[in-house]
Amino acid sequence: MNKITANxxxxxxxxxxxxxxxxxxxxxxxxxxxxxxxxxVISYQAYFGVYFMTSMLPVIHVISLFKFKLVSGRIxxxxxxxxFALLLVLVVLIEHYLRLDLDLKDYLYCSEKSNFMTFxxxxxxxxxxxxxxxx
Amino acid sequence: xxxxxxxxxxxxxxxxxMDVFSSEYLINAWxxxxxxxxxxxxxxxxxxxxxxxxxxLDIDTARRLINDFNMDGRVVLKTVKNKQYVIxxxxxxxxxxxxxxxxxxxxxxxxxxxIGKAGVRGSVISGARLTIFLIVPINxxxxxxxxxxxxxxxxxxxxxxxxKVGVASALVGLAATATATLTTLVAGPIxxxxxxxxxxSYALDVLDEKFGxxxxxxxxxxxxxxxTVGEFGRQIHQADKRMKWQLxxxxxxxxxxxx
Numbered sequence: 001m002n003k004i005t006a007n008x009x010x011x012x013x014x015x016x017x018x019x020x021x022x023x024x025x026x027x028x029x030x031x032x033x034x035x036x037x038x039x040x041v042i043s044y045q046a047y048f049g050v051y052f053m054t055s056m057l058p059v060i061h062v063i064s065l066f067k068f069k070l071v072s073g074r075i076x077x078x079x080x081x082x083x084f085a086l087l088l089v090l091v092v093l094i095e096h097y098l099r100l101d102l103d104l105k106d107y108l109y110c111s112e113k114s115n116f117m118t119f120x121x122x123x124x125x126x127x128x129x130x131x132x133x134x135x
Numbered sequence: 136x137x138x139x140x141x142x143x144x145x146x147x148x149x150x151x152x153m154d155v156f157s158s159e160y161l162i163n164a165w166x167x168x169x170x171x172x173x174x175x176x177x178x179x180x181x182x183x184x185x186x187x188x189x190x191x192l193d194i195d196t197a198r199r200l201i202n203d204f205n206m207d208g209r210v211v212l213k214t215v216k217n218k219q220y221v222i223x224x225x226x227x228x229x230x231x232x233x234x235x236x237x238x239x240x241x242x243x244x245x246x247x248x249x250i251g252k253a254g255v256r257g258s259v260i261s262g263a264r265l266t267i268f269l270i271v272p273i274n275x276x277x278x279x280x281x282x283x284x285x286x287x288x289x290x291x292x293x294x295x296x297x298x299k300v301g302v303a304s305a306l307v308g309l310a311a312t313a314t315a316t317l318t319t320l321v322a323g324p325i326x327x328x329x330x331x332x333x334x335x336s337y338a339l340d341v342l343d344e345k346f347g348x349x350x351x352x353x354x355x356x357x358x359x360x361x362x363t364v365g366e367f368g369r370q371i372h373q374a375d376k377r378m379k380w381q382l383x384x385x386x387x388x389x390x391x392x393x394x
Contacts, residue, residue, distance in 0.1 A: 006316035064318030118296045119336035
């Protein structure tokens with residue numbers, strides 16, 4: 001792969017990463033809107049904060065366009081790893097606080113309606129009194 | 136007292152009760168007491184493990200790499216006389232894994248640590264292989280433990296799972312190779328591989344859920360079975376019924392069907 005192709009490929013990934021972040025943001029907004037309006041059923045993809053991690057891709061792309069000397073390279077490496085670890089913790093924290101908020105708003109986890117896909121779970125929370133059966 | 140009586144007495148005095156339960160009985164009892172399906176609990180737990188196994192191994196590789204390079208590692212790929220070399224630009228004396236300054240790109244150490252294009256390719260293939268090795272048995276286990284057994288569900292979900300692993304691996308390979316081409320930072324490609332791997336697998340699940348790909352494939356398998364084997368079975372059943380009716384009503388058996 002030459003440098004121009006690599007840049008084009010990473011450009012596509014940058015656009016996809018931005019779209020993923022926007023999607024995650026809207027998902028988050030909708031979830032809280034539904035929660036505050038007292039929707040009977042709330043569903044979301046567990047650990048959807050993973051999409052926010054893609055914000056690293058455009059950053060890494062921009063960084064890769066520069067050549068670093070020893071000291072600045074070390075700073076960049078430290079920053080990259082720190083941001084990665086921070087985002088990983090953020091994913092877990094988002095999920096944790098989301099569950100806490102759902103608990104506070106008296107939502108109950110419905111395992112019957114929740115759906116496990118290949119890599120993630122689509123969780124369904126219901127208000128008390130709402131039937132938790134597939135049909 | 137005869138010897139037999141003595142032995143019988145001894146056995147009776149030392150009697151112990153041992154209950155033998157079938158696995159189905161134990162599973163049912165557990166399901167009743169917890170209110171959960173065992174297939175869900177075992178399958179879902181194993182699925183989570185399978186999903187993150189590859190990412191966790193990649194994170195471990197990144198950790199070892201960063202430890203070895205003490206955060207200031209830079210990698211330059213250079214082709215000399217049609218052979219690609221990986222050149223490390225920091226103090227070799229501080230490193231424990233890569234003690235040399237340059238290696239061939241297909242050196243096992245380089246491939247094992249996912250450095251360079253060959254390394255990234257090796258890492259993506261081994262990650263995909265690991266995920267497949269874990270996902271397929273989990274699907275079979277889920278099928279065995281599930282109350283509603285359906286072959287088309289097993290085949291359909293496994294086929295879609297494999298497609299997803301393939302697509303995610305291809306995306307990871309593409310992104311990580313492009314990053315390895317551009318950056319000299321040692322942690323760059325592997326961090327990109329982890330992030331793209333996680334995001335792509337999640338996004339593929341969203342597409343599957345939104346467009347119902349797995350459900351559609353299972354339905355297609357069910358329909359195909361129903362239209363071929365099922366239809367053949369129904370025809371046989373109808374012929375059997377008709378022949379029985381003909382036999383009971385004194386008509387010649389098979390008339391109107393075979394002649």
